[in-house]
Amino acid sequence: MKQVRVQQGDFDLSTEVARLRADDPRVGAVVSFVGAVRDMNDGASVAEMELEHYPGMTEQSLVRIVDQACARWPLSGALVIHRVGPLLPMEQIVLVACSAAHRGEAFAACEFIIDYLKTDAPFWKKEQTPDGARWVDARVTDDAAMAKWASP
Structure with a gap:
């Protein structure tokens, strides 16, 4: 099962993981990553984060990333679920979950997907801080994390 969803509503981790492994006796491992809104970023308090995207283009980008992991x-x-719209601190933003026969493959694929998602998926984040709204810039650490997956 490969699935990508971009949605405003929240998701339930237990339900999604159960669906990912349902009726598949080959699954020996499920690895998941849940990203959440922090209340601080770059030294400023964050009251809200709004995530924007290009419908259609974003889903296609996520499908390509998942297809690369599956290859x-x-x-x-x-599974990738990414929320959009306004979110408050502690709310869930993203779920990446991978199932496989063995944990090594599931861990590697999950990390690969989130690393590529952070750098290649067309999402834009705007934070509300005490000094007003600001767009969140790409991080050098995200580019470095993605670089480790480059083929030699």
């Missing part, structure tokens, strides 16, 4: 590792399933 690298023998996955039974891969």
Whole structure:
């Protein structure tokens, strides 16, 4: 099962993981990553984060990232759910989950997907801080994390 969803509503981790491994006796491991809104970023308090995207283009980008992971590792399933719209601190932003026969493949694929999502998926984040709204810039650490996946 490969699935990508971009949505405003929240998601339930237990339900999504159960769906990912449902009725598949080959699954020996499920690895998940949940990203959440922090209340601080770059030294400023964050009251709200708004995520914007290009409908259609964003989903296609996420599908390409998942397809790349499935080509690298023998996955039974891969799931990406990314929220858009206004979000408050502690709210969930993103879920990446991968299932496989063994944990190594599931861990690697999950990390690969989130690393590529952070750099290649067309999402834009705007934070509300005490000094007003500001767009969140790309991080050098995200580019460095993605670089480790480049083929030699």
